[in-house]
Amino acid sequence: MNTLELLNQHRSQRDFTTQPVSTETVSQLITTAQHASSSIFLQAYSFISITDPALRQQIAAITTMPFIQQNGHLLIVIADQHRNATLARQQGLTPELLGGADRFLASVEDATLASQNLITAAESLGLGTVVLGSVLNDAAKLIELLRLPKLTMPVFGLLVGYPNGQNELKPRLPEAAVHFTNGYQEPTTYTAALADYQQTLQQYYQARSHNARQADFTQVIRGALLSKTPRRELLSVLQQQGFLNEAN
Amino acid sequence: MNTLELLNQHRSQRDFTTQPVSTETVSQLITTAQHASSSIFLQAYSFISITDPALRQQIAAITTMPFIQQNGHLLIVIADQHRNATLARQQGLTPELLGGADRFLASVEDATLASQNLITAAESLGLGTVVLGSVLNDAAKLIELLRLPKLTMPVFGLLVGYPNGQNELKPRLPEAAVHFTNGYQEPTTYTAALADYQQTLQQYYQARSHNARQADFTQVIRGALLSKTPRRELLSVLQQQGFLNEAN
Numbered sequence: 001m002n003t004l005e006l007l008n009q010h011r012s013q014r015d016f017t018t019q020p021v022s023t024e025t026v027s028q029l030i031t032t033a034q035h036a037s038s039s040i041f042l043q044a045y046s047f048i049s050i051t052d053p054a055l056r057q058q059i060a061a062i063t064t065m066p067f068i069q070q071n072g073h074l075l076i077v078i079a080d081q082h083r084n085a086t087l088a089r090q091q092g093l094t095p096e097l098l099g100g101a102d103r104f105l106a107s108v109e110d111a112t113l114a115s116q117n118l119i120t121a122a123e124s125l126g127l128g129t130v131v132l133g134s135v136l137n138d139a140a141k142l143i144e145l146l147r148l149p150k151l152t153m154p155v156f157g158l159l160v161g162y163p164n165g166q167n168e169l170k171p172r173l174p175e176a177a178v179h180f181t182n183g184y185q186e187p188t189t190y191t192a193a194l195a196d197y198q199q200t201l202q203q204y205y206q207a208r209s210h211n212a213r214q215a216d217f218t219q220v221i222r223g224a225l226l227s228k229t230p231r232r233e234l235l236s237v238l239q240q241q242g243f244l245n246e247a248n
Numbered sequence: 249m250n251t252l253e254l255l256n257q258h259r260s261q262r263d264f265t266t267q268p269v270s271t272e273t274v275s276q277l278i279t280t281a282q283h284a285s286s287s288i289f290l291q292a293y294s295f296i297s298i299t300d301p302a303l304r305q306q307i308a309a310i311t312t313m314p315f316i317q318q319n320g321h322l323l324i325v326i327a328d329q330h331r332n333a334t335l336a337r338q339q340g341l342t343p344e345l346l347g348g349a350d351r352f353l354a355s356v357e358d359a360t361l362a363s364q365n366l367i368t369a370a371e372s373l374g375l376g377t378v379v380l381g382s383v384l385n386d387a388a389k390l391i392e393l394l395r396l397p398k399l400t401m402p403v404f405g406l407l408v409g410y411p412n413g414q415n416e417l418k419p420r421l422p423e424a425a426v427h428f429t430n431g432y433q434e435p436t437t438y439t440a441a442l443a444d445y446q447q448t449l450q451q452y453y454q455a456r457s458h459n460a461r462q463a464d465f466t467q468v469i470r471g472a473l474l475s476k477t478p479r480r481e482l483l484s485v486l487q488q489q490g491f492l493n494e495a496n
Contacts, residue, residue: 003368224346
């Protein structure tokens with residue numbers, strides 16, 4: 001499969017075989033992740049491998065997702081300006097700017113660019129992956145468990161393993177809804193394309209082999225707004241970590 | 249070249265030939281970008297192609313980077329919860345939660361995962377790319393130029409084109425500095441690996457064929473902290489766009 005086909009075949013994988021991911025393979029994935037671009041080359045991210053079963057169980061409890069307690073290698077991805085701040089202080093520099101909105105977002109973006117590289121690298125080796133936003137259901141607890149210092153913040157988890165079965169491809173929004181020219185376009189300018197998509201997505205949800213249900217894109221949005229874990233405390237957790245304070 | 253080799257060969261490309269990137273190729277890149285994962289499937293991002301030369305000139309002026317006025321296809325990547333908020337309102341739902349820290353960060357991450365897919369797809373087709381954080385040097389102006397509504401925010405620009413020459417590979421931090429096990433590790437625990445890296449990076453900066461200079465990783469951090477464009481206004485711009493307000 002060439003690279004374009006590989007990317008176009010991506011689907012999240014939550015069910016893994018018991019085959020472990022070797023330490024060498026994890027290192028290879030991290031190395032490839034690091035080749036992604038980073039903002040002004042600050043490389044402002046870290047990965048934490050979770051190999052301690054008791055710690056993994058505590059993280060799984062935060063997510064409330066039972067599959068996280070099972071197979072696959074668990075990584076927590078960290079937006080990390082602490083390393084840069086420490087190196088700055090060693091040079092007598094004041095690192096407060098690294099906690100501002102600009103450098104905080106750059107660290108989240110660095111972490112995410114690297115993570116997508118890791119996902120693609122994993123899939124090219126026949127592994128499957130899933131991004132776990134649910135590790136933020138109790139961000140303060142996760143920060144405590146991983147002993148995360150100021151100017152670090154968990155972004156999401158990644159579970160990587162050998163796939164047990166395969167999901168269907170999930171249809172994405174039409175290009176008309178996500179690609180504009182020379183300025184933003186309101187959804188009212190692409191209503192027909194959206195209506196087609198609602199039908200396509202409805203068919204996908206009805207026909208899929210796991211968790212088939214009546215739903216369309218409106219239901220996805222409704223689910224987000226009626227979430228049982230709205231994470232309203234996330235801004236204050238970020239501020240406690242030294243990010244996004246007015247003074248930065 | 250297989251996918252892993254392709255990812256490990258990544259370097260930013262700022263110099264492009266005059267060969268235009270066809271509309272079909274841009275569509276293909278966007279479609280592949282869309283196959284990345286997105287948080288709870290909200291697909292909270294958009295891409296804006298800049299094809300109007302006058303608009304491009306205004307954006308290039310924000311970046312102060314002369315190469316942006318030259319060749320390649322320019323895209324601005326948008327964290328976009330406006331589309332979802334509009335669809336929510338049409339269903340009588342109150343979309344305020346989409347402006348909170350959790351959904352804002354998820355939209356930045358969605359946009360960034362998709363962008364790394366776009367970069368990899370482009371490189372697999374023989375194109376080169378560069379991520380342009382500098383479009384945020386005047387975020388408020390960019391928002392005005394692109395008529396970006398509430399609950400949208402520019403993340404970065406992407407310039408994609410046919411490469412004119414090739415840069416050297418830039419050495420990344422050692423794995424010991426970015427990959428920990430079961431908890432965060434302070435830089436004091438990997439000082440030897442960091443010292444080696446300082447030497448490696450110094451040699452790279454000295455020997456590279458463009459813009460050779462005396463520098464190491466400490467200089468990179470110093471450059472960030474002494475930036476002429478620290479973008480201290482970014483948090484208030486985000487709040488004006490409806491994001492990260494205490495009420496969300």
